[in-house]
Amino acid sequence: MAGRAAGRGGRPLLGGGGGGGGGRRGKPSKAILAALLLASVALLLLLALGALSLPAGSDGAGSGAALSLHRPRFRRSASQSRLEKTGEKGEPWTEVLSWEPRAFMYHNFLSKEECEYLISLAKPHMKKSTVVDSATGGSKDSRVRTSSGTFLRRGQDKIVRAIEKRISDFTFIPVENGEGLQVLHYEVGQKYEPHFDYFHDDFNTKNGGQRIATLLMYLSDVEEGGETVFPSAKVNSSSIPNYDELSECAKRGISVKPKMGDALLFWSMRPDGTLDPTSLHGGCAVIKGDKWSSTKWIRVHEYKV
Numbered sequence: 001m002a003g004r005a006a007g008r009g010g011r012p013l014l015g016g017g018g019g020g021g022g023g024r025r026g027k028p029s030k031a032i033l034a035a036l037l038l039a040s041v042a043l044l045l046l047l048a049l050g051a052l053s054l055p056a057g058s059d060g061a062g063s064g065a066a067l068s069l070h071r072p073r074f075r076r077s078a079s080q081s082r083l084e085k086t087g088e089k090g091e092p093w094t095e096v097l098s099w100e101p102r103a104f105m106y107h108n109f110l111s112k113e114e115c116e117y118l119i120s121l122a123k124p125h126m127k128k129s130t131v132v133d134s135a136t137g138g139s140k141d142s143r144v145r146t147s148s149g150t151f152l153r154r155g156q157d158k159i160v161r162a163i164e165k166r167i168s169d170f171t172f173i174p175v176e177n178g179e180g181l182q183v184l185h186y187e188v189g190q191k192y193e194p195h196f197d198y199f200h201d202d203f204n205t206k207n208g209g210q211r212i213a214t215l216l217m218y219l220s221d222v223e224e225g226g227e228t229v230f231p232s233a234k235v236n237s238s239s240i241p242n243y244d245e246l247s248e249c250a251k252r253g254i255s256v257k258p259k260m261g262d263a264l265l266f267w268s269m270r271p272d273g274t275l276d277p278t279s280l281h282g283g284c285a286v287i288k289g290d291k292w293s294s295t296k297w298i299r300v301h302e303y304k305v
């Protein structure tokens with residue numbers, strides 16, 4: 001019916017444009033136009049109301065809007081955390097430093113509070129650091145290691161347990177394979193000459209076997225120096241943007257500038273179980289400020305405490 005009416009109405013207009021015809025159809029077409037106008041206004045009103053109620057009422061539209069809002073925010077906060085100097089726990093992100101040695105960064109691994117807590121636990125018990133005496137398996141004073149430090153007990157309290165659980169989650173090695181956390185303090189001029197974390201004697205491997213990996217957590221920023229350096233790496237850190245800020249010691253290989261809350265994981269053993277000599281690493285001398293760090297040495301087997 002409507003189709004036919006339109007067809008009939010259309011043809012005379014195109015064909016003749018006759019005055020009589022036009023006049024006769026004038027009243028109904030005005031009525032139709034008015035009706036169409038009303039309908040359009042009503043439709044627009046409905047659309048306006050619908051547009052207002054859709055995002056609130058529909059889950060699909062709601063989550064779509066939320067996604068498009070959240071994605072850029074996530075990206076912004078991730079890059080912000082790279083720049084922020086406050087030490088607050090920012091967005092965690094992982095970085096492959098090198099495959100020879102196998103070394104990875106877990107940025108924002110610890111919160112500022114956790115860093116401060118570990119320092120407060122250790123501070124009253126700091127002693128001059130020693131190194132392992134390869135001849136006896138015991139420990140000795142050394143000029144190659146001039147820091148002071150102390151060991152915490154594995155699972156010592158709730159916060160330490162939470163950190164050790166996180167280390168286990170990130171390394172995929174059970175908590176039981178870890179030695180107690182060691183907290184270290186380096187003042188200006190203090191350093192640790194390049195060394196291996198694996199043992200050269202049979203005494204130290206009796207409990208837990210060889211050290212397979214090390215997780216080194218930075219509990220403070222260091223104004224200048226204090227980098228961890230891998231001098232046997234085939235490449236150096238010259239490609240990183242802040243290479244110029246590194247001390248001469250750190251330019252010798254791949255290096256990490258300490259940042260509060262960041263953690264460095266490196267492996268003393270290759271996936272085939274052989275010792276990796278490229279895991280040679282040292283703590284560069286602190287030039288300005290002071291450095292707090294905490295080390296978790298991880299064994300091949302359960303380490304009995």
Ligand SMILES: *[C@@H]1O[C@H](CO)[C@@H](O)[C@H](O)[C@H]1NC(C)=O
Pocket residue numbers: 235236237238251252253
């Ligand atoms: C670092 O590596 C680059 C490129 O291989 C090299 O040109 C530069 O001499 C190296 N720097 C140091 C201090 O070894």
